[in-house]
Amino acid sequence: MEAAHEDGGRTARKRRAIIDAARTLFLQHGYAGTSMDDIAALAAVSKQTVYKHFADKQRLFTELITFDIAQVKGSSHPLVTEMPYTEDLERDLRIYARRHLADVMQAPLLQMRRILIGEADRFPELARAWYASGPERGFAIFAGWFEALDRRGLLRVADPMLAAQHFNWLVLSIPLNKAMAYPIKESLLSERELEFYADEAVRVFLAAYGA
Amino acid sequence: MEAAHEDGGRTARKRRAIIDAARTLFLQHGYAGTSMDDIAALAAVSKQTVYKHFADKQRLFTELITFDIAQVKGSSHPLVTEMPYTEDLERDLRIYARRHLADVMQAPLLQMRRILIGEADRFPELARAWYASGPERGFAIFAGWFEALDRRGLLRVADPMLAAQHFNWLVLSIPLNKAMAYPIKESLLSERELEFYADEAVRVFLAAYGA
């Protein structure tokens, strides 16, 4: 009934500060490498306040990741916006491939991917949820496209989900897998590299699935 | 002067026991989740002995991973053994693709991949070394093949390293990326799945790079 319960209330603001601090530290130092003290300090709140909002460290981590996943889901995924009603399929696929690669290769997402892979044994639900909300969601979108394009005779796609995954990983795998093993800073792509990997992926994809 | 310096000496045997215990625990519970006490206990040696062989925990981890990497390097990589002097390229590539996928999708390797990705920020050299000894080594081997096959007119490969990576990730990406986000047990492939992913990868690859 009070401002405190609205989105911008004091309470909500503190909660937000905690989440932001937690994200920063977890992504930077990992789950085990981050202490609740550090989080409270960075959020500029007392430890008590952290514990009033999040029952324990695991829950804080879980809620943080879940929150971020929900953000992504809530936002209209860039890829969803338009389906390629295309006259030049190759050009259009290149555009989407580049955009997709750029989306995925952002530093925070790379760090999140790392931490979730690293903690997948301890937080299996989280890793699963992330995979469902990220990669698998992309597959489904791609599969929808390719099915439509197949109906329009622009592609020959017998198994849309398979084609979707081939497309996805052709675009992402080379830089993404390297990024998993190298410091983030060395992994960010130049415009040139980005275009290169995207375009080559499209080339291979169309060779296999082009009409 | 002593048996201790030989391969099977008491000292070497203990060192081996420690490494084995450490591997088991690190892979299972992660770096932070494994204590030196646990390792000593599982190796059935005193903590003192652990510290005599490995100056500290980081070094133990590093040496363990380095050792395992060296093992892999030392062993003739399965893929290296023969170069496909082939009359039926597709059949041969399928064979290699299946073998490669089976090699990579072993539980211990998946766990190692996870832990190295998770700790890449804390152990950048290790992650790098692993990537060089694993994936990049595979790329180089594939690239060598494809270059040769191109010279023999069996493939058309302008950029062998690119083709090698495309091939590699076409084969591995779908199950491997899923395995990173799911419990290991749910990630092991049946014979059928393995063949499916390998064969489909070869199909796409040949569509793009076949002569």
Add this chain to the structure above:
Amino acid sequence: MEAAHEDGGRTARKRRAIIDAARTLFLQHGYAGTSMDDIAALAAVSKQTVYKHFADKQRLFTELITFDIAQVKGSSHPLVTEMPYTEDLERDLRIYARRHLADVMQAPLLQMRRILIGEADRFPELARAWYASGPERGFAIFAGWFEALDRRGLLRVADPMLAAQHFNWLVLSIPLNKAMAYPIKESLLSERELEFYADEAVRVFLAAYGA
């Protein structure tokens, strides 16, 4: 000047709510096992309000117990109501013995006894006050009876306080001491057990003190 000073005022009502919550929790989880947060939450008031009414935790505990003791004292003790003007002494003593045993063996009283015994070192005044208001008060009442009955020739009681205590503990000891060591639920008496212990106590008592 305000309703707050009356018995049913808002303030008094809150005070009552706090006391009730505190009793529930202290009896259930002990003194150390109960937090001021829990009490405030169960009473549905803010912690500030708790601290306005009770300076600190010790005082809250003390006042609660004191309050409950006063309640008991204020109420006409069941035993006081009538003095056995008796024609059948054994029958009358049985009645009182049964009533007494039933009074004492109520779950909340057993829990209170436990907690006061457990905290007797930390709250000696409380334990003393409870003992004075409960057991010792009973002794005095019994002693009064027995003295009168002795004067009437119905009993032979040289030391009324001693006889009173013998009577009291003959009635209570067996089930009460067991209840102190067993979960409350297993300690509640059936009608049959209650009558048995009461009647046997009366039998022994009369054998020793009967005229």
Add this chain to the structure above:
Amino acid sequence: MEAAHEDGGRTARKRRAIIDAARTLFLQHGYAGTSMDDIAALAAVSKQTVYKHFADKQRLFTELITFDIAQVKGSSHPLVTEMPYTEDLERDLRIYARRHLADVMQAPLLQMRRILIGEADRFPELARAWYASGPERGFAIFAGWFEALDRRGLLRVADPMLAAQHFNWLVLSIPLNKAMAYPIKESLLSERELEFYADEAVRVFLAAYGA
């Protein structure tokens, strides 16, 4: 195979020191009021050592109490030694009653009784075990006597267990129950009081159960 494994070894000595320190502090300040730090300090060992011997605080408490109970059980209970082959039953019962009362009214046992009653909700097994090893064991011994004495015609005891409990509590209840509510120091009995309560108990008992 080493002295360390014998009773007087270093390890055993430390374990003993920890138990002794724990007993002292638990009995004095209660379970919640005693910290593991305090115990380690009083035992003059490191906290580590405490935790290596006892997995956690609960277990330390449990093992301590269990150990003490076992001590009592192991020792030939004073009462067991001789069965009263008596020519003067009253005199003999007085002797045993006095001895029993003196046994029970020792300061450490009173404190232990208190703490076990106070923690009975949190450690039900312990309270039960203590009750079985202490009071109930006494009942059984007394019951055995009385049964034999009944057979010899020296008592008339229809229900030996009931008589045993009547005897037990007639002897103990008055000072023991008071001791539960008062500081230990005020509860220790003078020789005179001890004899008084014991003798009066025997008097009542014999009035009810004498042949």
Add this chain to the structure above:
DNA sequence: CATGAATGAGAATTCATTCAT
């Protein structure tokens, strides 16, 4: 040399109590 013990610190979590809004 190898075992138990010690060190010294740090982490998670909880609590009683007080401040500020």
Add this chain to the structure above:
DNA sequence: TATGAATGAATTCTCATTCAT
């Protein structure tokens, strides 16, 4: 006046590492 936040310390437990026997 009442609520959330803050304080500041305590507690349980763990760990990596080193000493002493």
